[in-house]
Amino acid sequence: MKLLEQLIDIPSPSGSEYLMRDFITQYVRKHSDSWKVQPKILSGDFLQDNLILVFGEPRTAIFAHMDTIGFTVRYHDQLVPIGGPDVENGYELVGRDSKGLIQCTLRVDDEGQLFYDFPRAIETGTTLTWKPALKVGEGFLEGPYMDNRLGIYNALKVAEHLTDGVIVFSSFEEHGGGSVPILIKYLAENYSIKQCLISDITWVTEGVQHESGVAISMRDRNIPRRKFLDRVLELAAESGIAHQLEVEGGGSSDGREIHHSPYPIDWLFIGAPEDNVHSPHERVAIKDLTAMIAMYIYLMEKL
Amino acid sequence: MKLLEQLIDIPSPSGSEYLMRDFITQYVRKHSDSWKVQPKILSGDFLQDNLILVFGEPRTAIFAHMDTIGFTVRYHDQLVPIGGPDVENGYELVGRDSKGLIQCTLRVDDEGQLFYDFPRAIETGTTLTWKPALKVGEGFLEGPYMDNRLGIYNALKVAEHLTDGVIVFSSFEEHGGGSVPILIKYLAENYSIKQCLISDITWVTEGVQHESGVAISMRDRNIPRRKFLDRVLELAAESGIAHQLEVEGGGSSDGREIHHSPYPIDWLFIGAPEDNVHSPHERVAIKDLTAMIAMYIYLMEKL
Amino acid sequence: MKLLEQLIDIPSPSGSEYLMRDFITQYVRKHSDSWKVQPKILSGDFLQDNLILVFGEPRTAIFAHMDTIGFTVRYHDQLVPIGGPDVENGYELVGRDSKGLIQCTLRVDDEGQLFYDFPRAIETGTTLTWKPALKVGEGFLEGPYMDNRLGIYNALKVAEHLTDGVIVFSSFEEHGGGSVPILIKYLAENYSIKQCLISDITWVTEGVQHESGVAISMRDRNIPRRKFLDRVLELAAESGIAHQLEVEGGGSSDGREIHHSPYPIDWLFIGAPEDNVHSPHERVAIKDLTAMIAMYIYLMEKL
Numbered sequence: 001m002k003l004l005e006q007l008i009d010i011p012s013p014s015g016s017e018y019l020m021r022d023f024i025t026q027y028v029r030k031h032s033d034s035w036k037v038q039p040k041i042l043s044g045d046f047l048q049d050n051l052i053l054v055f056g057e058p059r060t061a062i063f064a065h066m067d068t069i070g071f072t073v074r075y076h077d078q079l080v081p082i083g084g085p086d087v088e089n090g091y092e093l094v095g096r097d098s099k100g101l102i103q104c105t106l107r108v109d110d111e112g113q114l115f116y117d118f119p120r121a122i123e124t125g126t127t128l129t130w131k132p133a134l135k136v137g138e139g140f141l142e143g144p145y146m147d148n149r150l151g152i153y154n155a156l157k158v159a160e161h162l163t164d165g166v167i168v169f170s171s172f173e174e175h176g177g178g179s180v181p182i183l184i185k186y187l188a189e190n191y192s193i194k195q196c197l198i199s200d201i202t203w204v205t206e207g208v209q210h211e212s213g214v215a216i217s218m219r220d221r222n223i224p225r226r227k228f229l230d231r232v233l234e235l236a237a238e239s240g241i242a243h244q245l246e247v248e249g250g251g252s253s254d255g256r257e258i259h260h261s262p263y264p265i266d267w268l269f270i271g272a273p274e275d276n277v278h279s280p281h282e283r284v285a286i287k288d289l290t291a292m293i294a295m296y297i298y299l300m301e302k303l
Numbered sequence: 304m305k306l307l308e309q310l311i312d313i314p315s316p317s318g319s320e321y322l323m324r325d326f327i328t329q330y331v332r333k334h335s336d337s338w339k340v341q342p343k344i345l346s347g348d349f350l351q352d353n354l355i356l357v358f359g360e361p362r363t364a365i366f367a368h369m370d371t372i373g374f375t376v377r378y379h380d381q382l383v384p385i386g387g388p389d390v391e392n393g394y395e396l397v398g399r400d401s402k403g404l405i406q407c408t409l410r411v412d413d414e415g416q417l418f419y420d421f422p423r424a425i426e427t428g429t430t431l432t433w434k435p436a437l438k439v440g441e442g443f444l445e446g447p448y449m450d451n452r453l454g455i456y457n458a459l460k461v462a463e464h465l466t467d468g469v470i471v472f473s474s475f476e477e478h479g480g481g482s483v484p485i486l487i488k489y490l491a492e493n494y495s496i497k498q499c500l501i502s503d504i505t506w507v508t509e510g511v512q513h514e515s516g517v518a519i520s521m522r523d524r525n526i527p528r529r530k531f532l533d534r535v536l537e538l539a540a541e542s543g544i545a546h547q548l549e550v551e552g553g554g555s556s557d558g559r560e561i562h563h564s565p566y567p568i569d570w571l572f573i574g575a576p577e578d579n580v581h582s583p584h585e586r587v588a589i590k591d592l593t594a595m596i597a598m599y600i601y602l603m604e605k606l
Numbered sequence: 607m608k609l610l611e612q613l614i615d616i617p618s619p620s621g622s623e624y625l626m627r628d629f630i631t632q633y634v635r636k637h638s639d640s641w642k643v644q645p646k647i648l649s650g651d652f653l654q655d656n657l658i659l660v661f662g663e664p665r666t667a668i669f670a671h672m673d674t675i676g677f678t679v680r681y682h683d684q685l686v687p688i689g690g691p692d693v694e695n696g697y698e699l700v701g702r703d704s705k706g707l708i709q710c711t712l713r714v715d716d717e718g719q720l721f722y723d724f725p726r727a728i729e730t731g732t733t734l735t736w737k738p739a740l741k742v743g744e745g746f747l748e749g750p751y752m753d754n755r756l757g758i759y760n761a762l763k764v765a766e767h768l769t770d771g772v773i774v775f776s777s778f779e780e781h782g783g784g785s786v787p788i789l790i791k792y793l794a795e796n797y798s799i800k801q802c803l804i805s806d807i808t809w810v811t812e813g814v815q816h817e818s819g820v821a822i823s824m825r826d827r828n829i830p831r832r833k834f835l836d837r838v839l840e841l842a843a844e845s846g847i848a849h850q851l852e853v854e855g856g857g858s859s860d861g862r863e864i865h866h867s868p869y870p871i872d873w874l875f876i877g878a879p880e881d882n883v884h885s886p887h888e889r890v891a892i893k894d895l896t897a898m899i900a901m902y903i904y905l906m907e908k909l
Contacts, residue, residue: 015829045800048831048870072825072853075813080855082829124813124851125824125835172865176828181868194348207378207427218428219375222479223318223385225351229428245427247375249383259475261868262484262564264351497651510681510730521731522678525782526621526688528654532731548730550678552686562778565787565867567654 003027003156004141005134007149011095013070013082013127014175017049020066020152024051024169027156035160039167047186049171050179056164058191060303062296063180063254064151064199065173068144069278070129071106071114073097073122079106079114082127083174086279087114092131097123103131130280139211139286146274146282147201148173150289154199154271158296165300166193173200173254180257188263195228195303197296198253198269201284202246208273210285213242214292217269220251222259228266232299239298242291246273270295306330306459307444308437310452314397316373316385316430317478320352323369323455327354327472330459338463342470350489352474353482359467361494363606365599366483366557367454367502368476371447372581373432374409374417376400376425382409382417385430386477389582390417395434400426406434433583442514442589449577449585450504451476453592457502457574461599468603469496476503476557483560491566498531498606500599501556501572504587505549511576513588516545517595520572523554525562531569535602542601545594549576573598607742609633609762613755617701617735619676619688620781623655626672626758630657630775633762641766645773653792655777656785662770664797666909668902669786669860670757670805671779674750675884676735677712677720679703679728685712685720688733689780692885693720698737703729709737736886745817745892752880752888753807754779756895760805760877764902771906772799779806779860786863794869801834801909803902804859804875807890808852814879816891819848820898823875826857828865834872838905845904848897852879876901 012020025043032038039053051066069083071093081087091106093116104118116122130144141150155167166187171179187193202208208215216236218229236243255267272288315323328346335341342356354369372386374396384390394409396419407421419425433447444453458470469490474482490496505511511518519539521532539546558570575591618626631649638644645659657672675689677699687693697712699722710724722728736750747756761773772793777785793799808814814821822842824835842849861873878894 015825015835016832018833046870048872049833072829074853074855080825080853125853127832172829176862176865178828178865181866182870185868205378219318219383222481223375223475226319226430227321227352229318247377247383247428249377256479259479259481260484262488264349264485266351522621522686525784526678526778529622529733530624530655532621550680550686550731552680559782562782562784563787565791567652567788569654 001134001136004149004153007152008132008134008143008145011129012066012068013129014067014172016127017066017171021049021051021169024152028053037163039159048179048182050183051169052183053159053167054191055162055166058164058166059194060300061166061168061187061193061196062155062158062199063168063170063196064155065148065170065254066152067171067174068129069174070127073116073124073126073128075124077115079116079128081114084278086277091280093128094131095126095128097126102128104128140283141286141289142281142283144280144282146284147278150201150284151199151271154292154296157293158300161297162300166191170254177257180254181261184258184261184263184265188265193265196258196265196267197299198255198267198271199296200253200269200271202269202271202273203277204273204275208244208246210273211287212244214270214288214295215244215246215273217246217248220248220253220269222252222256224255224268225266229268232268235299235302236295239295241294241298243295304437304439307452307456310455311435311437311446311448314432315369315371316432317370317475319430320369320474324352324354324472327455331356340466342462351482351485353486354472355486356462356470357494358465358469361467361469362497363603364469364471364490364496364499365458365461365502366471366473366499367458368451368473368557369455370474370477371432372477373430376419376427376429376431378427380418382419382431384417387581389580394583396431397434398429398431400429405431407431443586444589444592445584445586447583447585449587450581453504453587454502454574457592457595457599460596461603464600465603469494473557480560483557484564487561487564487566487568491568496568499561499568499570500602501558501570501574502599503556503572503574505572505574505576506580507576507578511547511549513576514590515547517573517591517598518547518549518576520549520551523551523556523572525555525559527558527571528569532571535571538602538605539598542598544597544601546598607740610755610759611740613758614738614740614749614751618672618674619733619735620673620778622733623672623777627655627657627775630758634659643769645765654785654788656789657775658789659765659773660797661768661772664770664772665800666906667772667774667793667799667802668761668764668805669774669776669802670761671754671776671860672758673777673780674735675780676733679722679730679732679734681730683721685722685734687720690884692883697886699734700737701732701734703732708734710734746889747892747895748887748889750886750888752890753884756807756890757805757877760898760902763899764906767903768906772797776860783863786860787867790864790867790869790871794871799871801872802864803905804861804873805902806859806875806877808875808877808879809857809883810879810881814850814852816879817893818850820876820894820901821850821852821879823852823854826854826859826875828858828862830861830874831872835874838874841905841908842901845901847900847904849901
C-alpha cells in the first residue's frame with residue numbers, strides 16, 4: 001500500500017495536476033524495467049499536464065484521472081468548491097500559500113456557504129484539499145481520494161502486465177472536463193485506438209455492493225454504445241472474475257467527453273465502488289480493487 | 304404508410320440504433336433503383352451506428368436522428384429514463400432480455416420514480432420502448448415515435464427526388480448527443496457541406512398549430528446564424544409551400560451539436576409539429592408532413 | 607469616446623454579429639495605417655460572422671466577443687431572452703422589422719414572463735436590444751453593453767501597439783457558444799498560438815471593486831491551468847499596473863470553449879469590472895479600463 005499512500009499524499013485538485021503527473025512519470029521511470037513491456041512515456045506542452053504511456057501496438061486505452069475535488073480560497077474566509085466535495089463542519093483541509101503550509105478546517109453555514117477556520121488569512125486563489133490519511137484494515141481501504149487514486153493505482157498495476165495498450169492519466173475530470181478532447185485527438189491521430197476503459201471509482205448503491213466485485217457501468221448520465229457494452233459483458237462473464245452490473249441515470253466520467261469526441265471510439269466505465277463519496281472517508285473493499293485489476297488485465301488482453 | 308409502420312416497429316432507443324441503421328440500409332438498397340440518383344451508402348465502424356447517404360455533388364445535408372426515448376431497467380422493478388419520455392401510469396412498454404420478449408406497463412409513484420409491472424424480473428440494463436401502434440385517420444397520424452420516425456420518413460421520401468445532397472441518419476439525439484461530432488467531421492473533411500437541415504418533429508404550441516404547414520424554427524435553446532435563417536425564409540416564401548414560424552427559448556436538436564462543431568456549417572430545424580410529445584400518442588397532421596417533404600425537396604434544390 | 611459610442615450604436619445580439627464584424631473591419635482598414643504593425647484581416651464564410659486580425663508572429667490571442675444579450679420576439683407580445691439579460695419593467699428596447707424601426711419598452715409579469723409594449727405587433731423572430739445611450743462622467747462610463755463593447759474597445763486600443771499577436775472578434779458568447787471551436791481550430795492549425803486572453807467585462811463583487819484595477823480571474827465556472835495562471839500573475843506583479851484578483855464559482859466566457867477545445871491552448875480572463883450587469887446601465891470605472899488596456903499591452907509583449 002506504499003504506492004497508494006504516496007498517491008494520496010500528493011495534492012492535485014483540478015487545474016493543478018502537474019505534481020501528480022511528475023510523480024507518476026518518476027514512478028514509471030523507476031519501475032518499468034521489471035514490467036512485461038517498457039512503455040513510451042509521452043508528456044509535455046502538447047499534452048498540457050496530462051500523461052500518456054504507450055505499450056506495444058495499442059487497441060484499447062485506459063483513462064485514469066489524476067485530479068481531485070477540493071476548494072479554492074475566495075475572499076476573507078470564503079471557499080468555492082472544486083468539483084462536488086461532500087461538505088461537513090470540521091473536515092480537515094491542507095494547502096500552501098506564499099506564507100507557508102496550511103492545515104485548517106471546513107465550516108459550512110446554514111445556507112451551505114463554505115468557509116475555512118484558520119488563525120491567519122489564506123491568500124485568494126489558494127487551493128485546499130482533504131488532509132491525507134489512509135486506513136487499511138478488515139478488507140477495506142478508507143481515506144480521501146480513493147476516487148481516483150485507486151483508478152491510478154489500478155492503471156499502474158495493470159501496466160506491469162500490459163503488452164499492447166495505452167494508459168492515459170487525465171486532468172479536470174472532477175471539474176469542468178476539458179483534458180479528454182486533447183488526449184483523444186492525439187490518440188486518434190497517432191494510434192489505432194478504438195475503445196477506452198474508464199478506470200475510476202463508482203458508488204455503492206442498492207444495486208452495487210461492497211465485496212461483490214468490480215462494477216461494470218451499463219450507463220450513467222451517458223449511455224455507451226450497446227454493441228460495445230455487450231462485447232465487454234460477454235468477456236467479463238468468460239473471465240470468471242467477480243463483477244456486478246451498474247445502471248444509473250446520473251453521474252459521469254471521462255467517458256462523457258470520449259462519447260462527445262469527433263472520433264468513433266467506444267468507452268465503458270469499469271471500477272470498484274465506494275461509499276462516503278467525495279468525503280475524506282471514501283471506503284473501498286480490497287476484494288473489489290483486486291477484481292478491478294484482474295478485470296482490466298483480462299480485458300486489455302482480450303479486447 | 305407501410306414504411307412508417309415498419310419504422311415504428313423497430314426498437315432503437317439511444318445507444319441501440321444499429322437495428323434501425325440496418326433496416327434503412329436494406330430499404331435504400333431495395334428502393335434506390337427507382338430514385339433520381341443512386342446514393343453512395345456509407346456505414347461501418349468509422350461511423351459507429353450512424354449511416355450516411357451521398358447524392359451527386361452535395362452542398363446541404365439533412366440530419367434525421369434514428370434513436371428514440373425509452374427506459375433502462377435498473378435494479379428490482381426500477382426504470383431509468385432514456386431521454387425525456389412523458390410518463391403516465393399504464394403506458395405499455397416492450398423489450399427483450401435473455402429470458403425472452405417483454406410486454407409490460409409503466410408505473411409512476413408519487414415522487415416521480417419509475418417502475419415496470421411485469422410477472423417476472425427483467426434483467427438489469429434491458430431497454431424498453433413504447434409498444435408500437437400506428438393510427439391513421441381524419442388527416443392525422445398518431446402513435447409512438449412520430450419523433451423521429453417521421454423525420455426519417457421525410458428523408459427517405461426526399462431521397463427519391465434528390466440530385467445533390469447528403470442524408471445523415473444519426474444517433475443519441477434524444478439522450479446526451481455525441482454522434483454529430485463524428486458525422487460532421489467526416490462530412491466537412493470529405494464533402495463541401497456548408498449547411499444542414501434538421502429533419503425532426505417539433506411541438507404544437509400557441510404559435511405553431513396543426514395543419515398550418517411545416518414549422519421553420521427561428522430559434523430554440525440555440526440560435527442559428529441570422530444570415531442563413533433569412534436566406535431560408537426567403538426561399539420558403541418563394542416556394543409557396545405551407546409553413547409557419549417557430550420561436551422558442553428551449554428545446555434542442557442535432558442542430559445544437561452542429562452549432563458547436565469546429566466547422567463553419569449552418570443549420571436550421573425544419574419539421575412538422577406534434578402534440579402529446581414523447582408519449583405513446585404523438586400526433587402529427589398529414590398535411591404538415593406533406594408540406595415538410597415538399598419544403599425539403601424545394602430547399603435541397605435551391606440552397 | 608467616439609469609438610465606444612459607435613460600438614454601442616450597432617446592434618449585434620447573438621446570431622446577428624455581422625454588422626459589428628463589418629464595422630470593425632472598416633475601422634481597422636481606416637486606422638491601421640498609424641498602428642505599429644499592419645495586421646492581416648481574416649474574414650469570410652470559413653469564419654462565419656467572426657473576424658481575426660493577425661499581427662507579426664503571434665504567440666498569444668486576444669478574444670473579444672462581439673455579441674450582446676437581447677430578446678427575440680415570439681408570438682403576440684411575448685419575448686424570449688437572448689443570453690441572460692437583467693429584466694425590469696420599462697427598460698427601453700430598439701429593433702427593426704419589415705414594417706420599420708421599433709422603439710418599445712420591456713414588461714415583466716409576476717411569473718417572470720417577458721413582453722413588449724408597442725402600438726403595433728412586431729414580427730415573430732425580430733431581435734430587440736437595449737436602446738443605445740452612453741453617459742461619461744466623474745470617472746465612470748455608464749450605458750448598455752459595456753459588456754462587451756469595452757472588450758472590443760480594449761482590443762482595438764491594444765492593436766495600435768501590437769507587434770506579434772492575434773485579435774479575435776467572436777460570436778455567440780452570450781448565448782450558447784459555438785464560435786470558439788471554429789476560431790480555435792483555425793488558429794491552432796495556422797498559427798503557433800499557445801495562450802489566449804479573454805478581453806471581456808466581469809462583475810463588481812465584495813472582492814472586486816471599482817477603481818481597483820483590471821481584474822485577473824483566477825477561476826470562474828471553469829478553472830484555468832495553474833501553471834499558466836501563475837506565470838501571468840508574476841508578469842502582472844512585475845508590470846506595476848493596477849490589478850485585482852477574482853475568484854468565482856460561477857460565470858463563464860469564451861475561455862470555457864477554449865478550455866474544452868482539443869488544442870493544448872491556455873486561457874485566462876482579464877477584464878475591468880462592472881456593476882448593473884446585463885442591464886442598460888452597466889457601469890465601469892475609466893481607471894479600470896485604462897489599467898485593462900495597459901495590462902494587455904504589457905502581457906501581449908511579455909507572454
